Amino acid sequence: MSRSLIGTRIRERRRTRKVTQTALAAQVGISASYLNLIEHNRRGIAGKTLLSLAKALDLNPRDLTEGADLGLVNRVREASARNRTIPTELERLEEFIGRFPGFARLIERLFDQQQAQDQNLQALSDKVSNDPFFAEAIHLMLSNITTIRSTADILKNTTNIPEQIASKFLSNLLEESERLSQTASDILDHFEPSNPKLEHINEENTPETYLEKNKFFLEELENAEITPEQLAASIGLNNEDEQDLAIKAFEKYQTMAEALPISQFLKEAAKLRYNPLKLAEQFQTDLPTTLERLAHMPDEDHLPKFGILECDGSGSVLYRKQLPTLSLPKYSSACPLWPLYRSMSQPMQPICALFDMPTGERFLSYSIATFAEHGSFNMPGRLKATMLFTQDYQKILGKNTIASLPHLSVGLQCSVCPRNKCEARRSTYILG
């Protein structure tokens, strides 16, 4: 159950009842400044304080805790921003999502599909512009046409052409026509929508959606009840390429689960306050694998919730686990100020930083960029950056540590980020 909008709901309810922050805070026995942080979703809230606030506002605690999450709010907001010809009542967005979560999810899904189709179109456009096959095929077709045109012209306009030569030219004409047909057919096949290389757009069955459905914790792989190949075969993928990708994804999960067995890891993680560097040292494994492990723990209330984002040296997203309060772009790059991208300028240097979103949420992040093993001589290093993030940082860090960490002001993407004076801005804020 998400609690990301609890603060917003408390603030709205308090204002409706015309109660000041000071009065409400005094009534439930907390400071006004702490209530302010709760109302801006900067502090988590549960247990006794939640019950007291619900009682003071004459609400059932479930009214505060159930409903939409901030990730969904952000996605629907982004959908609205990308379709500006239809005016939407953004000021009532949270109310809409709270009342009609199913329709909100539908908008989110349609928006995701729209983005996937945009990606598909972009891929096709790239194919036409840069595809070596297409360039070669067009060259071949023009050569075929040149032969046909020139030969047909000779046959039609030349008098007294020796029979043997005429016969040879007719044969050339036939052969070249067949080659032209074949080239045209090859081009059609290349751009056929059912081309398996384009089917990645169908996202109903992917390793990522399977992990998402299982809350990013795969018991069957944790307990070695099934092999990555068997699991990949069981989730209904479209073709062999997708199967291969799924096997690789599940093998990666299996490697992580073997290096850091979950029951032992959870005990040590609690002792070491989920510090990834200390955990990596304890289990004698690398930091990226430890970051992955922290993002793939059982979905239990007492455990901090971690999201993860992995990208390659170009910034393209390789893997993501979102949090309800932080939706991550999949097809476009995110805010360049994220520690994830910063880590790429300092490979092998772990970075720990807090970052603030324009909407008020604060996240703790651990990032590192590493190089993949060298496959051959004289090839440039393949960089991969990983960023683990959580909003539950107060559960795992002391106040002094929090105060000593760098605080970064970041956004989601320029188009939906209101930080107008940001020097890293690369496109305008389309909601403004």
Next chain:
Amino acid sequence: MAKSVLIIEDEPFIIEALTFLLEREGLELSSYSDGEGCLDVISNIKPDLLILDMMLPNVSGMEILEKIRNSREFSALPVLMLTAKGQVRDREAAEDAGVNIFMTKPFANEEIISNVHKLLKN
């Protein structure tokens, strides 16, 4: 004495058609279908005109053109370049490299015959 034309082109049927057309114009035709080693071929044949395809196996027509223009022996050899790449930047690159006439495929027979005569006359 008949003037000689060398065609460097990797499409055999285009070579056959051009050979037929230009022999009827009283020219002596030779052909070669690879980019590699063609300078030796030019050196042996010593043509009065070169018809050169831009996209050839191994060595491109542009590289051959540059070598011709940089050579002491053939720097003045008239070159008619054929290409399926008709973009402005390709034409400009060929002109910068010293092509005499640049023709895009597909072309009309009369057009290439006319251009061949133009270059041989000069």
